[in-house]
Amino acid sequence: MHGEPADEGQYTVVAKNPVDKVQASAKVSVCTKSKVDKLADVAVNIGENARIQCQYSGIPISTIIWYKDGKLIPTNDQRFVITQETPTLSVLTINNTDMDDKGVYSVKLTNTTGDVEGKVNLTVKPIKPAITRDLDTSYTGTKGEDLILSIAGTDNPYPTCQWVKNNTELTPTTDPRIQFKENKKTNEYFLIIKNATQNHMEEYQAQLINVSGLIKSKKNKITIQKQPTFIKKLQTIRVNQTDTGKMECQIDALPQTRVYF
Structure with a gap:
């Protein structure tokens, strides 16, 4: 006979003649092939937990093994947890989740x-960077000293930071002081900016970039100043009567100073 689930049960055979009769009983179990009943693609944002469910059937109840990209799910990574919530x-x-978790997940029922x-796709979506601490709109530094601009941002996935000056990308080759x-x-x-000069009095901005997009910081206008200092001081001179005398000095200052005697 062709076995069907309805055929399961206890069967008895009886043999009888005028002398006597004998009988024997046996149980019939009908096995059904394993079947994946529910296994759907999953998409999550990076950093979220992903839950992949496999509902299945089969008689006797199947054993199940999980794989990622054809390899057994690692048992030494505590981020991966397999639970049997019901017998099936x-x-x-x-x-x-991180970006490396995306891929094809499969089950083998036996x-x-x-x-x-059965196979399913897990998509892990990156998140566009966000700035958590922005630039101020202005910065006043001192000529000859180091200037530091900084921002803070999110990291899913970790972005690269690009700095621009007057909308032009900065690199160490464009300015060795950077x-x-x-x-x-x-x-x-x-x-x-090491040993800042008046040439650094420009507008600066940062950009955070990852695979999901780009975000720009506020623009920061740098002003450089320096209190007047003598590079060359006045020197005592001797002038003959009716001759022209010349006294000179050299001053470093930002902004430029008004010099008077």
């Missing part, structure tokens, strides 16, 4: 009738 519902949870596979630094623990980005 297995759930893979990926905590705090019972006495054989193996069946340095760039960042702190990945605090998500801070720094523009350092």
Whole structure:
């Protein structure tokens, strides 16, 4: 006979003749092939938890194994948690997803009738950077000293920071006094101008960029000043009567000073 679930049960055979009769009983179990009943694609934002559910059926109840991109789910990564919520519902949870978690996840169901596979796609969507501490709109520095501009931002995924001066990208080759630094623990980005001069009195801006997009900081206008100091002081001179005498000095200051005697 062709087995159907309705055929399961206890069967008895009886053999009888004029002498006597004998009988024997046996149980019939009908096995059904494993089947994936529900397994759907999942999309999450980076940093969120992903929950992939596999609802399945089969007699006897199938065993289930999870894979990512054809490889067994790692058991040494605590972010991956597999739970059997019901006898036929297995759930893979990926905590705090990152961009490396995207890919094809598959299950293999096995019972006495054989193996069946199912596949699903996990999409992890990056988040556009955000600025959590912006530039001030102005900065007053001292000529000859170091100037530091900084911003802070989000990191899903970690962005690159690009600094611009008057809408032109800054690089160490464009100005040897320029340095760039960042702190990945605090998500801070720094523009350092060494030994600033009046040539640095311009407008500066930062841009955070990742695969999801770009965000710009406020523009910061740098002003450089310096209190008057003598580069060359007046020197005592001796002048003969009726001759012309000349006294001179040299002063460094920003803005330029008015000099009078």
